[in-house]
Amino acid sequence: MSMIVTPDLTYLDGALEPGLAIHVEGDRITAVTPATGPGHLRPHVFMPGAQDLQVNGGGGVMLNSAPTPDTLRTMAAAHRALGTTAILPTVITDRPAVIDAAADAAIEVNGEPGQLGLHIEGPHLAPSRKGTHDVNLIRPLDRTTLATVERLRTAGLTVMVTLAPERADPALLAELVATGAIVSAGHTAADADEARAAFEAGVSNVTHLYNAMEPMASRAPGLLAATILSEVPFGIIADGIHVHWDMLRIALAARPRQDRAYLVSDAMATVGGPDHFDLYGQTIHVRDGALVNAEGSLAGAHIDMLTSIRNVHHHAGIPLSQAIAMATDIPRAVLGLPPQVAASGEILSDYIMLDEGLALLPPDQINRTMP
Incomplete structure (x- = not known):
């Protein structure tokens, strides 16, 4: 027709x-x-359909809980129904066997509609900035993760790895960068000097700006200020819970380039699914729009990308064309992909x-x- x-x-x-x-x-x-x-x-x-580089779950399933091809397909379908036509599924801090299973699943669905690769968030994080990640599973960057990333890259997948750069052995970090993976700073206690050194060493992205990093202070700018003042891309969660609208506006206004910030959902199983899910043996519920674990830490987000676009446009005053770019062209550029048009x-x-x-x-x- x-x-x-x-x-x-x-x-x-x-x-x-x-x-x-x-x-x-x-x-x-x-x-x-x-x-x-x-x-x-x-x-x-x-x-264009939205492109989301941080998706832990959707449609009632979590990648960590069931790292299988069917989980990845369910996640992609749940987000597609909400206007996100491609996702970078995210496996968070866990045992090596779980991360390897997620890698196997990502390889199996590679090339299927809506699948962009795999985001490995952790387990190489700063314990002081762990957020909802299980501190007992956090460990320094090691060859186990390098081998997993190399296997994914050999299979032709796009890979993002979120880690605390100040806790990574420089030689191993250099090997990770050399695989072609996108290395992102996140869940980190890095100060500004450590952040800039990491950027020089090939860390080329920052995960969910403001969250799980040291706050910016007059005498301690930290990774936060180093990122905002750089041209390194960063993702940001626009649910009004993780980041206040004023802080989002400040981060965007201070950037030397406006095309270096993009939206992520950090979505969990509740997006397109029920109002609760299990993570690390705890039940996480949606409460007043937020996902909170038993410790009171934010446990991901209950938001989709179109809601994020509306939020930054209406609440942060971002022009609609820029808001759309933050959910389409810019995240694709971070992955080295062309615009959808x-x-x-x-x-x-x-x-x-x-x-x-x-x-x-x-x-x-x-x-x-x-x-």
Whole structure:
């Protein structure tokens, strides 16, 4: 079936463009042209599907609890139903066997729709900044993790590893960087000098800015200030719980480049699933929009990427085009992937449609397969 979509705004090449017509043939986009009249559908926004680089679970399942291909597929489907068309599944601090099983699962689903690779968050963290991670499973960077990453990279997967750089042996850190994995600083007590040294050593990303790191003070800028003042990309959780809107605005305003900050959900099993899940033998519940463990620590987030876009736009005053970039083009760039739409207008990936409230339109109005 042929169809023409004439959105109020179409996200192309980093900008929201009015007056365009999206030509759809079956489930494929064939052209983007100037609109000459009304189309069959007129959503408010036509945009690439969101890309989420930190997804611990969804649809009632957690990767750590069941590190299998079916878990990864369930997670991807749950987030796709909420407008996120590709995820970087995240396995957090655990026993080597669990992390290896997650790696096996990621290799098996490599190339399937919605799968971007694997994010290994921990276990090489600072105990003082462990957050919800099990301190008994935290250990220094070792060859066990290096072997797992090398196996993933040999299989052609994109890999992100979150660690505390100040606790990593420099020689092992250099070997990890050399694998081509994206090494990200997170759950760290690094000071500003240690952070800058890590960036020089190849740490090229920062995990959920503000959270699980030393707070910034007048005489102790820490990794937080070193990151904000650098061009190193960082992810940030925009649920209004992990980071106050004013602090988010400060971080973005102080950056030398605006295209170096992106949104992550840090989603757990409750996103697209029930209101509780088990982690490390504890039951985590959604309480007033937050996920909290028995110790009172935040245990991931109960948010999806489209809600994150709405939040930074409405609560932090970020222009909508930038908010969309933070959930699409920028995270893809962190992974070394091209934008979902090239400057020529060539369409490379899935698109979604939003109403005037920036909510996802019904599934039968979403184009899922792009040329």
